[in-house]
Amino acid sequence: MERLSRELPYGVELFHLRPDGGVLFADREGARVLGPREEFLRFIDDGKFAHYFIGDAQTSPDRPSNATVKLGVVGPRSAFTPHAHGGEHFVLSLGHASCGVYDAPRGRVTEIRLFPGALIRIPEMMPHSFANRGRKPLHILAANTGFGVDHEDYAITAKEAERRGAEEAVPVGRHGLSSRSVGTDFGLLAAALRDIERVQQVRGIGSTTVRERFAAGLRRAASALERP
Template identity: 75%
Template sequence: MFDGGSGTGDGGPGRSGGPGVRGMARIARELPYGVEVFHLRPDGRVHFADREGARELGPSEEFLRFIDDGQFAHYLVGDARTSPERPSNATYKLGVVGPRSAFTPHAHGGEHIVLSLGHASCGLYDPARRRVSEVRLFPGAMIRIPEMMPHSFANRGAGPLTILAANTGFGIDHEDYAITADEAERRTAGAGSGSGSDQAPEAGGGVPTLRQATTDYAVLAAALRDIERAQRVGGIGAVSARERIAAGLRRAAAVLEGPR
């Protein structure tokens, strides 16, 4: 996914070279301490600059596993341990989604907002219509998903997809950050009935939230399995010819507009 070199460029010893990073290095020299600049490139790469220099971000550069193997996140607000008991109000992170891949369907304990900078899709379970809806997303599209709504975000493209994701109240390490079908079924079995209304597990040892306390985990598990089935049968969608042309134009624009 991250194929930037480890050679020496203007960003300093051991940091990735290339025209984009060299341009960011010139920006770095003008930055006050504590200020950071990110260049989210249309090819999925992320170039970073601060007062110390410039480099291309990759898994070794403060990226964490993002729900599934091969997906990565870099926190901008909050951290992986954010929770109602250790609040930062929300987490805000930069994510990189692997080519032609989708997250395991899940539901978050808090509200979820994702800005897509490429060609993505989001499978959502619609409880009113009792079916899975697929929303195709394009560069610059932002989707807002309520807490505990089953969904799965996917990258339709053949290259890495950069996203910006915000979650209210929960970091990746919290047990309610991403509840999968397997976890919902485990909670159903632990509750001893089809509903977790009176026996919902506590969040981090504290008092469960109102939405957690009224969640029917058996219903949640079934909805998540429906999304899994839809992705298995219908796939995650493809990038159209028109979108491929637009992506090429954006890459050309990035060369002309990017730092030099």
């Protein structure tokens, strides 16, 4: 990366997301390892971090950049607190992950196992929780429409939904769990988020299979051979 940095035009940035969870960064000024104490911000929960590519933590409908795009780092064997976003959400997993989502029409939590290169789209106000099934830090690329992490509607947890539900009663949208612009039943939202929490407590966040661990080892070996 240090050698490559000397070849980069000014303004061009290069990121290497290593299979071991490290992030190398290079620009014309040189190369270095990115870490949580430098270019990363807290990402909803402790032990999870985000580096913004587009937008920032203060992005909102009142301070728009249309979307936020960020690099996220999820600690080994950990999951985000179940939540719902005010805007739609795209996550590209670069490792072995899972996403528990609440299926409102069926009234149940669906667990979706993700693998390196899997991209998942989650509609606005759909309760979900993203988890790292592996034993090394997990890299994700996350894009959210309209909201940065500092906005009150970026990640609505069960506790926050219960607080809002106690303060106001608003009509329910035609899909059951709808955006605030249509009207959100925060009681239903809180119950769905609590369901995901219970599933996580009973089933855990899942683990990697022997085949997946073998593939991860091959991927680390390939990365060592491919990089300059």
